[in-house]
Amino acid sequence: MTVKQLGLEELVAACAESGVPGVGLWREPVQAYGVEAAAKLVRDAGLAVTTLCRGGFLTAIDPHARVKAIDDNRAAIEEAATLGTDTLVLVSGGLPEGSKDLHGARERIAEALTELGPYAAERGVRLAIEPLHPMFASDRCVVSTLAQALDLAERFPAEQVGVCVDTYHVWWDDRAPAQIARAGAGGRLHAFQLADWTTPLPEGVLNGRGQLGDGAIDLRAWRGLVEAAGYTGPIEVELFNDELWARNGREVLAETAERFTTHAT
Structure with missing residues (x-):
């Protein structure tokens, strides 16, 4: 997504x-x-698919919408397995229209x-709940903190x-470092992504x-936190940025790699 202006072959x-x-x-x-x-295409180039984005959006109340969401997530799991990645990232979904019940929305995620x-484990795929900043709680993701994400995840095998x-x-979130350690201890650190604020x-x-x-984030320190918690997987850079998307994609990719070396290693 960082260089979505590139077609898949060019990427x-x-x-x-x-x-x-x-x-x-x-x-x-x-x-x-x-x-x-x-x-x-990816395999022949000698690359790995690190994660697939995204599954989720599991908060609907309407029975037909819930069945549709479950079916779509099953399809996403199958796609992840075909691509050879063991991780499907989940953006859980926001409040259904007309609802103000955050707790109920989170419980519907657990039900799903x-x-x-x-289903995912049978296909060698892990589900990774991604908490989103609280400003997205109403429309995109009712899971806003790592603590909330782990409270959901820990109901299931790692x-x-x-x-x-x-x-x-x-x-x-000043509680996030402790939650990273908690996730690591439980074998639940399934993906790590960098972007600045x-x-x-x-x-x-x-x-x-x-x-x-x-921006404001000490990226090297966050990398240190996940690695101290036992994370040894790939580190992704995921940037949603209109100015970057308007530029030459190969230049953005090269710049991002250089910035990663400078600010996160």
Whole structure:
């Protein structure tokens, strides 16, 4: 998503040429290209698919909408398995229209995971609940903290459900370091993503993730936290940023790799 202006073939080629060993893919471009074709493309280039984004949106009340969401997440799990990644990132979903019941929405996520967790594990895929910044709680994700994410995940075996730590969403939370240690102790650190926090936020907020080093987050310190908790998996950079998307994608990729080296290693 950091360089979504690149088509899948160009993205894979640019990663391979730049020495980037893996790529976190999003479902929409993969589906457009063809899941099996995308898997072969990445594999033939010698790259790994680090995660697939995204599943989730599991908070609906309407029975038909819930069945549709479960079916879509099953499809996402199948896609992840085909792509060869063991991690499907979940954005849990916001409040249903007309509802103000945060607790009820979170319980519906747990109900869905009761079905999806075993289904994923049977296919070698783990579900990673990603908490999003509280400003997204109403419309996108009622899971706002790592503590909330782990409270959900710990109802299930670690090989079924864990968490995704994204610096953009949790950097402000002074309880997050302890929750990272908690996740690590339970074997539930399934994904780690970097993005910086810059201000002022753009209109619409969603596409305001800053390039590494441009903002307020001590990225190297956060990497230290997850590694101290036992995380040895891939580190993704996920930037939603209109200014970056308007630039040459290969230049953005090269810049991002350089910024990662400078600010996160």
